[in-house]
Amino acid sequence: MVKKILLSFISLAIGATFIADEALIKDTVGLDKDKVLTLEVLTLAIYLFVSELVRVDVVGILMMVLLPLLGLVSPEKAIGGLSSNAVVSIIAVIIIGAGLDKTGVMNVLAGYIIRFAGKSKTRIVALISGTVALISSFMQNIGAAALFLPAVVRISKRLRIPVSHMLMPMGFSAILGGTITLVGSSPLILLNDLLSMYELPPFGLFSVTPIGLSLVAAGILYFILLGRFILPKVHSSEDEGKFLPSDLSQTYENICGLYELHVPVNFSRRKIGEIDARRRFGVTIVAVYHRKTRKKNFAPHREEVVEPSDDIAVIGCPDTVDRFARELGLILKEELEEFADDLSNVNAGLVEGIITPRSELAGRTLNDVRFRRRYEVNPVALVRRGDVIYSGFSDMKLMPGDTLLLFGRWDKFLELKDRNVFAFSTEIKGEIMRPGKAKFALLWFGVALTLILVFNVKLSIALLTGALGMILTKVMSVDEAYRSVDWMTVFLLAGLLPLGIAFQESGTAEFVAKTIISGIGELTPLSFYLLVALLTSFFTLVVSNVGATVLLVPLSIDMAMEVGADPRLSALVVGVSASNTFVIPTHQVNALIMRPGGYRTIDYVKAGGGMTILFILVLMASLYIFYV
Structure with a gap:
């Protein structure tokens, strides 16, 4: 309700200005109607950005609609930003x-x-x-x-x-x-x-x-x-970065994390089936890196041979993994090394797959179908009628309603999703990669x-x-x-471009620039450059950086000649200061990172305010050291 009342009030204010007599406005504030309207729309846009009453892209669409309705830009220019x-x-x-x-x-x-x-x-x-x-x-x-x-x-x-x-x-x-x-x-x-x-x-x-x-x-x-x-x-x-999502942690109490172990040179080579890690130690071997051939297998089967100098990744809990390492003479690493990227939560994870009546696994065992070789994912546990089974289920006939906890790379799960194998009850987070x-x-x-x-x-x-x-x-x-x-x-960007056009075509930008510059008394060259930098920084927030440059370079050159400053250097200050656009997300880069970073406009004000001041200080110091 507050939002509606506030937006209605702003709309009425702009509407009142629109129908008002132009001569009366000029007599009252010294500006023509278009300049007043442009400043009001600009104020509305900044207010909506800062207050976050609506999403930033809605502000952009609002500008595309409002500016042509007020006659500040043509309809073609209002929507032209989409093809800019x-x-x-x-x-x-x-x-x-x-x-x-x-x-x-x-x-x-x-x-x-x-x-x-x-x-x-x-x-x-x-x-x-x-x-x-x-x-x-x-x-x-x-x-x-x-x-x-x-x-x-x-x-x-x-x-x-x-x-x-x-x-x-x-x-x-x-x-x-x-x-x-x-x-x-x-x-x-x-x-x-x-x-x-x-x-x-x-x-x-x-x-x-x-x-x-x-x-x-x-x-x-x-x-x-x-x-x-x-x-x-x-x-x-809550689950970001966790190995086991919170909704699964109570069900699978014997699964804590992913660990990497190194196989020492004195290890006697043997098959994974001979190690029998799941039955003997309660851990599941989910990946093997063969150092000699530099090949990795992310769903190693029973016949896979573990050799000296290999690395393996296992799923388990600290106590079971530690016992597994001690009894086999393996070296437990503090963190993932060889598998750090391949098995990170960005590329791999745990999901639950439910056996449906039409599943090709129904009535068959995992060993019968050579599960790991065929689907390239690892079965970690089986849930049947509420009971969690961690070992010995590879030879059990699967029944509709059984749930398998699986670990593997996301791309393999996405491939499985399109096959008649499982109904997945948990989110598959990855995407199919095409390294080829x-x-x-x-x-x-x-x-x-x-x-x-x-x-x-x-x-x-x-x-x-x-x-x-x-x-x-x-x-x-x-x-x-x-x-x-x-x-x-x-x-967002398409809607802000016509606002910049209105600001420039209505003469508002030139009026503000000349008013500020003419209102300043005598200036030293360095203080003049500071004024130009501040003015350009302001205009770049509300006009495109190109528009601000085209407008202010001629003005700064003319003013530089009047105050005895270097006109080339004043133009350079304008060109550099056009990049000082950090306070609001109007710059293309700021708009690009806004959503992925979860930023709000106030975050740009907070971080960008300090950066704006630092930008001006460093620019002035650089001018003094290298150019003046």
């Missing part, structure tokens, strides 16, 4: 990132990051942020962020680090990385074209690098030192980059080429491509 270069590029780059993830490429990348950084959250955040910033210096920052998004989510789940503590540092670093070179962001790419109108010398590719590197280093240190205070800890579900298509995914990613960097093809067309190539080569299906896109992000 930025929005189409985001859709395409998300599909490309999903394709790389589906083929396991991002898994490999995540593995390298963990290998170098270990389990230190500080090192992981620094390594990811630095890598994304470096990539962002030569490609669009939204592309760098979207490509790394799947890897960061996987690392978060694997190491049980809140994803909210990793995505915002990565996203902010992607934005900051765009200031390292003159091709890292659209405002800096435009800079030399705008300077040429004034016949000023152009900047070189690395003219901005000292500022960009300083900003990236300061941004990473900001999150390393203050991250725990400014980043939200988005609480995951990795070369095609990398090929089309390379094609997209080549079209952008070498042939100067428009970003959206180049990225759509890469996305379409992945679909045609069956890296992913077209339905999977559609499902991979976060449509909340798409509508």
Whole structure:
């Protein structure tokens, strides 16, 4: 009720302005009707973002509807954001990132990051942020962020680090990385074209690098030192990271976790059936890594031979696993090593499968069907009429209603889901991976980059080429491509673009800029650069960074000549400051990470406020040290 009353009040206020006499408005506030309406709509959008009365994508749709109704933009421009270069590029780059993830490429990348950084959250955040910033210096920052998004989510789940503590540092670093070179962001790419109108010398590719590197280093240190205070800890579900979900823990009391053991060189080779681990010790061997051949079996059968120097993974409880290790002379590891990625909760887990009357297993034993070889998953326990059986059930005839607790990789469970074997009563969390298509995914990613960097093809067309190539080569299906896109992000950005157009076309942006600059007295060059940086930072929050650059570069050059400052340097300040967009999720990167990170607008205000101040301070210090 409160929401409805408040929104109705705001609508009436805007409506009253709309029907009011334009001359009366101009006499009262000194502005024409379009400027007043634009400022009111802007205030409404900011209020809805901060108050979270409605979802952010609904705010975007509201802008698409409200602006043409008020006559501030044409209907074509209001919905034109859905086909804009930025929005189409985001859709395409998300599909490309999903394709790389589906083929396991991002898994490999995540593995390298963990290998170098270990389990230190500080090192992981620094390594990811630095890598994304470096990539962002030569490609669009939204592309760098979207490509790394799947890897960061996987690392978060694997190491049980809140994803909210990793995505915002990565996203902010992607934005900051765009200031390292003159091709890292659209405002800096435009800079030399705008300077040429004034016949000023152009900047070189690395003219901005000292500022960009300083900003990236300061941004990473900001999150390393203050991250725990400014980043939200988005609480995951109760079962997140647990080996056995809470709804199963009371049923299966003898199952506690997954353990890895090393087979010493003095171990006498023997078959898994001869070890008889389940009957003798109450543990289940679920994976074997043969070090000599470097092959892994994630559903080892009774005839599988365990040899010296192998590693095995078992399911059990600490006391039973410890006894198993001592009696066989195995070395129990403190944590998973060889199987850390393969059997992490991102890639494997436990599910319950119920035998139905039509199941192909009904009336047969697991040994009869050679269960592990055939289905490539491990039976861990059998539940029959409420009794849990942990050993000896491989030779029991299965009956409709029996429930098997199974452990295996998610892709194998997804394959089983489409067969007439089980009715699964628990969620299957993974997705079918296509590692054999990795070369095609990398090929089309390379094609997209080549079209952008070498042939100067428009970003959206180049990225759509890469996305379409992945679909045609069956890296992913077209339905999977559609499902991979976060449509909340798409509508948020598409709705904000017409607001920027209204702000610029109505003359509101130019009016505000000139009013602020003319209201300031005499300035030193450095204080003038500070004013330009603050002004650009504000405008970039409400207008596109390109729009702010096009508007403010000419103004800053004219004003620089009046106050005796370097006009080229004032233009550079505008180009760099156009990246200072951290306080609200209007930037494409901020919008991209908002939903996966579980962020709210207030989280951007909290973390982005400090980053905005730090950005200005580092920019001013860099100007003073390297340029002035």
